[in-house]
Amino acid sequence: MDKKKYPIGADHYELYEEIGQGGNATVFRAKCIDNNETVAIKVLDFEQGNCDLNNVSREAQIMILVDHPNVLKSHCSFVNDHSLWVVMPFMAGGSCLHMLKAFHPEGFEEVIIATILRETLKALDYLHHHGHIHRDIKAGNILIGDNGAIKLGDFGVSACLFDSGDRQRARNTFVGTPCWADIWSFGITALELAHGHAPFSKYPPMKVLLMTLQNAPPGLDLERDKKFSKISLEAHLLLFLSKSFKQMIASCLVKDPSKRPTAKKLLKHYFFRQARSNDYIVRKLLEGLPTIGDRLEAIKRKEEDMLAQKKVPDGQKEEISQNEYKRGISCWNFDLEDMKAQASLIQDEDVVTDKYQLGSMNSFPGGILSEKKLLHQLSSLSEASESAENEGAASSSYSAMGFSVGNCERSEDELSISSSTNGHIVSQTSSPRADSFGEFDLPGKRHMVDGIPHHRHHHHHRAASSGCIPSLDRVLSYNGSRSLHIDDFVTDAMSKASIASGVQQRGRFKVTSEGVDLDKGAVPLPVMHKSHSMQVISHSFIGHPSLPVDTTPTPQNHLPLPALQFILQTNTLQRDCILSLMKANSTIDSTANISIDGASTSIHIPAIDKSLHDPNCIREKELLNEITYLQWRLASAQEELHKCRTEGPQV
Numbered sequence: 001m002d003k004k005k006y007p008i009g010a011d012h013y014e015l016y017e018e019i020g021q022g023g024n025a026t027v028f029r030a031k032c033i034d035n036n037e038t039v040a041i042k043v044l045d046f047e048q049g050n051c052d053l054n055n056v057s058r059e060a061q062i063m064i065l066v067d068h069p070n071v072l073k074s075h076c077s078f079v080n081d082h083s084l085w086v087v088m089p090f091m092a093g094g095s096c097l098h099m100l101k102a103f104h105p106e107g108f109e110e111v112i113i114a115t116i117l118r119e120t121l122k123a124l125d126y127l128h129h130h131g132h133i134h135r136d137i138k139a140g141n142i143l144i145g146d147n148g149a150i151k152l153g154d155f156g157v158s159a160c161l162f163d164s165g166d167r168q169r170a171r172n173t174f175v176g177t178p179c180w181a182d183i184w185s186f187g188i189t190a191l192e193l194a195h196g197h198a199p200f201s202k203y204p205p206m207k208v209l210l211m212t213l214q215n216a217p218p219g220l221d222l223e224r225d226k227k228f229s230k231i232s233l234e235a236h237l238l239l240f241l242s243k244s245f246k247q248m249i250a251s252c253l254v255k256d257p258s259k260r261p262t263a264k265k266l267l268k269h270y271f272f273r274q275a276r277s278n279d280y281i282v283r284k285l286l287e288g289l290p291t292i293g294d295r296l297e298a299i300k301r302k303e304e305d306m307l308a309q310k311k312v313p314d315g316q317k318e319e320i321s322q323n324e325y326k327r328g329i330s331c332w333n334f335d336l337e338d339m340k341a342q343a344s345l346i347q348d349e350d351v352v353t354d355k356y357q358l359g360s361m362n363s364f365p366g367g368i369l370s371e372k373k374l375l376h377q378l379s380s381l382s383e384a385s386e387s388a389e390n391e392g393a394a395s396s397s398y399s400a401m402g403f404s405v406g407n408c409e410r411s412e413d414e415l416s417i418s419s420s421t422n423g424h425i426v427s428q429t430s431s432p433r434a435d436s437f438g439e440f441d442l443p444g445k446r447h448m449v450d451g452i453p454h455h456r457h458h459h460h461h462r463a464a465s466s467g468c469i470p471s472l473d474r475v476l477s478y479n480g481s482r483s484l485h486i487d488d489f490v491t492d493a494m495s496k497a498s499i500a501s502g503v504q505q506r507g508r509f510k511v512t513s514e515g516v517d518l519d520k521g522a523v524p525l526p527v528m529h530k531s532h533s534m535q536v537i538s539h540s541f542i543g544h545p546s547l548p549v550d551t552t553p554t555p556q557n558h559l560p561l562p563a564l565q566f567i568l569q570t571n572t573l574q575r576d577c578i579l580s581l582m583k584a585n586s587t588i589d590s591t592a593n594i595s596i597d598g599a600s601t602s603i604h605i606p607a608i609d610k611s612l613h614d615p616n617c618i619r620e621k622e623l624l625n626e627i628t629y630l631q632w633r634l635a636s637a638q639e640e641l642h643k644c645r646t647e648g649p650q651v
Ligand SMILES: Nc1ncnc2c1ncn2[C@@H]1O[C@H](COP(=O)(O)OP(=O)(O)OP(=O)(O)O)[C@@H](O)[C@H]1O
Pocket: 019, 020, 021, 022, 023, 024, 025, 026, 027, 040, 042, 072, 088, 089, 090, 091, 092, 094, 095, 098, 136, 140, 141, 143, 153, 154, 155, 156
């Protein structure tokens, strides 16, 4: 029926003005000559550099097959010269992103958001139920029809879970789980609609990626988002709703994917009870608007003006940052070597003058430790530690984190003692229980995620988004066969890190108490030695041009920040012991009373003091000093960052 109604072939259509442009396609308003109906035609150019034929054909296929009022279906598609034409219903309101940019730069009001998001969730629920993951949920892909209908479009990077064969098996395996990437993006989109721009949009992609790994999930900030938190008689309801809004977003932005609700469950969230009809959208958003073509022209003119003034157009930077943010946190691999190379290209405004200068982070987020600095610092750490390790050639095991390096042999003169690192590893992840689904959402009842403050400033690191830094598409390449889920990985690293508090640490320096029978192993002191974990860092994460780097991207050698933070925690004890040793060396020959963790302890250092006259040992000592110092700086910086983040809303 559809095929009859919408003929195949470019001759049957008359193209009008451009109404949208994406990474892979240009969308035009058009007329189907045969039935005199206005349609939209998406033209995907095969010859365009980044055109992926698999994606294109999958998109066309999905758009033909889908059948849901909230999913943008295509009437038909065909090849014309070197391009694919996808004919679809014309959505006169354009995308929510266009709408935000043109008329609501500060974001939509909550009822509109609830309405748009509820319709989007219905689309997601439908797609997930049929085994599709959209993977590109964002305001730019939510379209508004002239009757106020909301439809989810753009299946350019979507994936079908049933692609590889047994549908039923795949369905059983995946039911409930495929949604997590989309649900995260859905939460980000909610913030985008509320704020008028994507979270972190002021940052360049690399920074966004690192912040994604480092920070608490973004959230609504009641202090800043005043429109969602007015306290007055009438606004009490608003506050109430805004809390449910906040909680709804928080439930999507939980780093542990398994804790995110499904689209179906989310639809029952109290927040969506305020959602209204399509007519409401027409009245509130569409009435009196210029045509989509005129709006697009206006946006383009504005962006050209910005370019002329050498500013990065808002649209571009937000899009880039948002995409990277979502990709960073969802299901994409990332190649750390490439990432390091990209990071080294970032032109930081604050040049690192001092090797150990971490920079002030008091003004977070403006003063957040840049990834370049971070990598630089860690690189220095790793370099120092690597040299020391090479001299010591100690083997180590880091199995508690799932990273093993070398053999884990215990030498005879070593003493292994469980060490307790009650550290807080990366405690920013919040896991609000999704307890307001389908029931009353009482204010203050739930755990809220305050997140970090989002800033509306639109200055930007031009270098990062305008070509100096190539797109992170290169950095974050999807590879289904060895996909490392960062989400899972971060969670995994965190849980493993806490398990690791009782892990045995082995080393070649021994610290003992006088009068304690070592062989019985009953010494309640941590035995630490040089930084084994740093060896892991230097080989796998940080790298240094002069050092051998294992570039094979396996989970074993990808060390994201949580892992580094874990390493930092474990090394705190090492640092204490090393400091004690050095102190002992400078004052005594073989025995000294020093204080570790407030307890006065006698330390016996059998061989080290003598060997320290050896130039190698002196160098080693220097390096250990350096490591200690850097670790201390890193720890302080982490602490400061944490403080800034908690104080963030006020700042
Ligand atoms: N059916 C439609 N009616 C009206 N406008 C549309 C329609 N389809 C797309 N657009 C507009 O065109 C823009 C680009 O379309 P689309 O996102 O499908 O292209 P893309 O190349 O796949 O983009 P992306 O960069 O997100 O992958 C949309 O953001 C929207 O503004």
